Amino acid sequence: MKISAIIAEYNPMHKGHILHINKTRELTNCDGIIGVISGNFVQRGQPSIIDKWTRAELAVLNGIDLVIELPSVYSISSAEFFSYGAISLLNNINVVDSLCFGSECGNLEPIYYIANTLQNPSYEYLDLLRKYIASGLPYFTARSKALFEISQNNIDINLTNSLESILSSSNNILGIEYCKSLIKLNSSIKAFTIKRQGDDYNCQYINSEFPSATAIRKLIENDYDLNSIKNLLPDSVYEKIISLYKNNYDFAFSKDMFKFLRYKCLTNNNNIDKIPDANEGLHNKIYKSIINSTDFEDLMSNIKSKRYSYTRLSRILCQYFIGFDNYDTEILRKASCPYARILAFNKKGLEILKLIKKNSYIPLYSKLPKSKDMNSCLELDILSTKAYSILNKSINPLADYLNSPVIL
Structure with missing residues (x-):
């Protein structure tokens, strides 16, 4: 079975995510897709607007076959550690053939070139970096100038007009970090990228048919008339949000x-x-x-x-x-991901799970084990859910012990 992976948050899922899932199937010619998603708190340092089990359910309803949780110690970290946690998880379950991520540039070549230069820096690059830092430039500015100068000497790639935009765009940065982690782990997982469509990742307003999750969260937070975005969300997501509203669900915000x-x-x-x-x-x-x-x-x-x-x-x-x-x-967060926590799956996902059980280097969990010698990462996941239950009273503080994976 050919398996691809997507790393996401789906906070909440929108039509841009559906496009990404469909393009992943098309590009990688995979038989199934694993989604690795943040838990109840996300990489921006915010509570997820909807709990991880509901988001996992919606992911499976919209094209993901198996959803695995990214442990909190990675998911609430910088792009570097977020990416390393997710890639090491995928590498450790030992069944994934490819990874497909969205990026603003939509071109893997410059992303991979930058990732390789940063992960395996040459003496020339390090000398240039030290020179620019010594001149008083901030680290990231010095890094950009060193990368630009190095690329001028490489006839195979030209970053003249794109380096600054690549290094200043959220999804490009994550893509670079994904590729760095793949290189660091000497992973056999092949990377693909698709060009991000629609509004910018950080855009707080709806300007296209593919709005950012940020803009959608803002509307929900401000109790905006959700009928206005009905056509911008997958039907199942819109219906779930309306249902949650009617049942007085406690959406969580910073x-x-x-x-x-x-x-x-x-x-x-x-x-x-x-x-x-x-x-x-x-x-x-x-x-x-x-x-x-x-x-x-x-x-x-x-x-x-x-x-x-x-x-x-x-x-x-x-x-x-x-x-x-x-x-x-x-x-x-510097250690490789030590387990895989299953949140949701469908029939195809069950087939993938059976493969993982045969090949994985790390344990799989559905409900968390009640053990005195629990892994510290697991303890943090449990703490995260307890903390989240203070913000979202719809969630039981002990939900990690009580909730089974969603099966569709």
């Missing part, structure tokens, strides 16, 4: 974390510095700001700067809210 963050910060001796990315005195800035902030957006505007991006700060706060401060996440 703003809901604020009072809990404030309480934890003020009663735990300002221990935010235990979060790996909250270094260089950033924890003090967060602590001072949280005292004087009235809500989540107020807090973010008080601490955001050119040095600290909104997404990086969101991840720090999200990790702190969940309880990452009690774990050595620096070590955990």
